Amino acid sequence: MKVAITGKGGVGKTTLTSMLAYILSKDYNVFAIDADPDMNLATNMGVNNNIKPLSEMKKLIKERTGAEPGSTFGEVFKINPYVSDIPDSYSYKINDNLRLLVMGTIEKGGEGCICPASVFLRALLRHLILKRDEIVILDMEAGIEHLGRRVAESVDLMIIVVEPSLKSINTAKRIKKLAEDIGIKNIEVVLNKISNIYEKKVIEDKLKEIGLDVLGTIPYDKNIIKADMSNTPPYKYKSQSFSAVKKIAEKIKNRY
Structure with missing residues (x-):
């Protein structure tokens, strides 16, 4: 099962990702993937170590693509780099069934969308969604075009997180159109x-x-705020929100 979680910034998608991944890891092997440029998933999962994002591993990217990060499309590099070992070798173990992988972003000054780092991350996304047997839960940014049509068609469920605001609802409307345009069939909302x-x-x-x-x-x-301020994973607070996410997890297991 492959689940992508998205929504307007600040709606709580990272909190939902961390709790959902933790709950599902009680019964399944789960990969939680931080594919959001803000990269807050590690903190939400109680990881205090500074995890270096894959996008900043210049030596690794050069080794796999044959070019330095930041190179342009005019330079020769592999567009289908070897990545099948990356999830196991470069992920962080949360518990016996749950691992975290921080992808990072290539959106920095002077870097275009077609470069070794971008190609590397896209190849990794394809591998995670198309090839891995584990449950994969992606904490994504609102823009989802970088998934690509083939990858998007293999996502079992896209969850759009919506909070009580018109901006959040309007973002959900835009995401729905983008998701449908690239072939995602199952799109649902978590309030x-x-x-x-x-x-x-x-x-x-x-x-x-x-x-x-x-x-x-x-x-x-309010326990979510307490968890954030105390740098504690929100799933450690067995609160109303945790109970609500458990119900959501059961629905996902039964439907997908």
């Missing part, structure tokens, strides 16, 4: 930071208008 039934109903009605179904609802939870 987060919901304070009351009325708020939930209003958002559900707006999402229904744009053709999005709600997979589950996570209530507003």
Whole structure:
């Protein structure tokens, strides 16, 4: 099972990713992939070590692609680099069934979208989604075009996290169109930071208008703020939000 989690910045997709990965790892082998340029998933999973993102491993990228990161498309490098050993060799072990892989970003001054680092990361994404047997959960940015059509068609579920704001709903609408354009068939919403039934109903009605179904609802939870301030994984707080994510995990297991 391959799940991509996306949404507007700040809606709680990284928190959902960490809790969902932890819960599913009780029964399955799981890879949690930080594919968001903000790279906060490690912190959310209680990893205090400074994990070097793959995009910054210049020696590795040169070894696999034949060119230095930052090289342009005019220079010769491998567009299908060997990456099958990367998940096991460069991931961080959270528990016996759960591993974390931080991809990083190539969006830096002077680097284009077609360069050795970009090719390397895209090849790794393809391998994780198309070749690995484990559950793979991707914490993504809102823009999803870099998945590519072949990879996107193999994603079992895309979850768009929505909070109580019009901006968040509008972002969900844009993501839905992008996801459908590249072949993702199953797109559902998780509502987060919901304070009351009325708020939930209003958002559900707006999402229904744009053709999005709600997979589950996570209530507003002060324990998430406490977890963040104390650098504690949110799944260690067996709170209302944790219970809500457990229900979401059960639905995913039953449907996908």
